[in-house]
Amino acid sequence: MSEPDRFEDDLLYALTRTGEGFRPDQADQPGMVAGGYQRGRRRWRHRSAAAVVGGAAALALVGTGAVYLTGSASPSGAGTVAAAPAASTGAGTGLTPASAGAGTPTPTATAAVTGDEVLSTFKALLPKGGITEASGRGTDDPQTKGTFASAELVFDDGAGKSRLMLGVQKHRPGQGQDRSCPELKPGQLDACSVTTLADGSKLYLSEGYEYPDHRADTKEWMASLTGPDGREINLSEWNSPQEKGAPDSRPNPPLTLDQLKVIVTDKSWDRIVAAVKPDGVDDAAQSTGLSLQDRQATLAKLLPAGVTVTKVDGNEVFTNVQLRQGGTSGSLVLRVQKLVQQPGDKATEKLFEGATVLPEGGLLKLYGPGTSDSKAMPMADVLRGDLRVMAAQGPTGKPLLSLDQLKAIATSPEWTLKR
Template identity: 50%
Template sequence: MSEPDTFEDDLLYAMSRTGEAFRSERAGLAAGGLDLGRRRWRRRSAAAVVSGAAALALVGTGAFYLSGATGGSPVAAPAEAAAAPATSGAGTAPLTTTPAATAAATKAAAPAAPVTDKEMLAAFQALLPKGEVTEAKGEGTEKSTTPYAQLVFDDGQGKSLMSVSVQRFYKGQEQQRTCPTDLRLANLDSCSVTTLPDGSTLMLSQGYEYPDHRATTKEWWATVSRPDGGQVSFNEWNAAQEKGAPDSRPNPPITLEQAKAIVTDKVWDRAVAAVRYNGIDPAVEDPGVTPDEKQAILAGLLPAGFAVQSRTTHLVTDMYQLTGPDGAKGSISVRLANWSRPFDDPQTQQSMDRGRASQLKDATVLPDGTKVVVNEPGSGSNPKFPYTRAAELHPDGTYIEVDATEGKDLLTLDQLKAIAASPKWQVRK
């Protein structure tokens, strides 16, 4: 593995570990190559599909509405929806956009009327072309931060498992979407990322279920990330199950252009407005210190002969690649956060409080109230943690954590403690 690859691996590990204790449900602070909704849906799919469910016809033109306001247009009953012929999404009445759907995603808005399990499923079905639907299942906004609908669709050319899911993220929470340079290495036939006129980012991709191609099952997906923090994802396979089923057709039935129409349809506006934010608001922990300022502070605290070679930043965590006086190389992560401000969502606050308490349970309390935690590999509250760490929580809410990652012996534990203990680490907001 090359040094840049090792550095990036360490960064992803450090950021994932840093956010491990601070998640509300499954939301992470660092996004991976695949979107969070897709990963969550895949873990849930086997249990969610109902075997032997009765066949359902698709919802008819104009039969389905999800009103954005109390007392708005009626929602067609499931029995009525099942009797109507299928149409494309072009004739589907959109959900009414609520103020929460267009408000800045940095603060939690008053929740819109919830979207039910059946409403999620009916909205999805209304966007599909003509065909038979079986094994249908949905989950609404009251039950999950990733409401979804999934079903097995057959247009007469073979069955296809497909799903749609909705999430909402705070500003700055998502990682920028990019396609890999080497599609073959990424197990993809195609990939594109475009910016839509409304500022949304659309990712379309065609790949395979199994990286080693032990089966030829294909998976195609579309994800749109909206300026309001909403994310709508669509997945489909050329088989009736994600895994363990023979291919039922050469390709999934929905084209990429049709998938784009599904995820960008206005029918999902109210679902985005109603769903709880998935994760924590990065702005709450923002220390008000820029990455450049943090790097300058660190450079002034390093022992003589040490230098910063590169930096990668994600939210309040920075990874620095260092060189020592003898030419040795290594890296450390520095997390500077403000723990004094509360989160808007009580559930998130409770989760954060538990995570922070767990991190600090082995802390030494200094006379001024500062809590100090020092861990060497295999010690402390997380015996599997492989790095040397020094962390301090100050009475004003300043939390500073310094982890030695790659090249663990580059800086000693005492040197890491000295860096973390510096009074120069102070939050500004």
């Protein structure tokens, strides 16, 4: 998946998320092997894209920067070979939670870990049993660029084979989202809990099914740990040697929820978490230094007479603005961004292909009625040096601003970098 596609994927998730069971883990990284849950979520997000913005306008919204409208996301980390990690106290028994402090802050990204190291860490935490079809993915994998580590295998304690899959990632501050338990309904989840550990980590445990509609009776039990340092460690197990498409080999998965808890909270993951790079977009690096209050004050001077701001929220780059004109409410998406591009990144250049050159030398792209992308949401996107300003009709309420008015907002010289 290309850079623009990945950003588009995340933006539309942020714009259309319902908060009902979708969580922003990084399913957008190329080659990520986090299983059917993530792939299904990505398909859902792509379907949402067409419903919200459409075509080139979606790419203009995301381009090469932050995509979240609020501080919480979303959506949603050359190898050095080290010795295989030793098992922590209690490892292999699944009975003694020896590492309640697993979520404590760890150093920033360290030397890469290999897939073999991730797999060895996982194996060391399992009880006695046979292991086959084992594989690992480390932070040295060029496909995930260090933002993800994983291991999976087939485990057999003598009572039948079970597929186990584990993934490790790390979110930037404000870009993670804890799991929550839905209302328990017969046949969907047999058990679910969310607890806060001593170090502030949140632990989600559930006993559920691969298919809520029970087209097959395969069970999926899982543990998910989110920590103050941004870590997210997910572990799933099935009572089948495959996640899907294989007969059940035993009545239940082999590990109890307590055993799953011991694995995801173990201190031996600290070293791997430290090697995983944060996923998502670094909003702080693209901040113009304009606070929400600064942006609101500038916008108030640029809005047409009779249109007022009733509420703003957002992050360092995006602002979601609620508007009112008389008795009618509407919204505006405002992007004010310091452009930060990686070497060789051509995404922004492609976004502004065919743009109108402004008198002061900036570039302007328009979307919506009367443009080449006439079915897109009305939007004006401006690039002046390393400052990008975009004003777009928001997803809620009535359209209160014309395309010309959006253009006037985006092209205004009032927008400047404060740092």
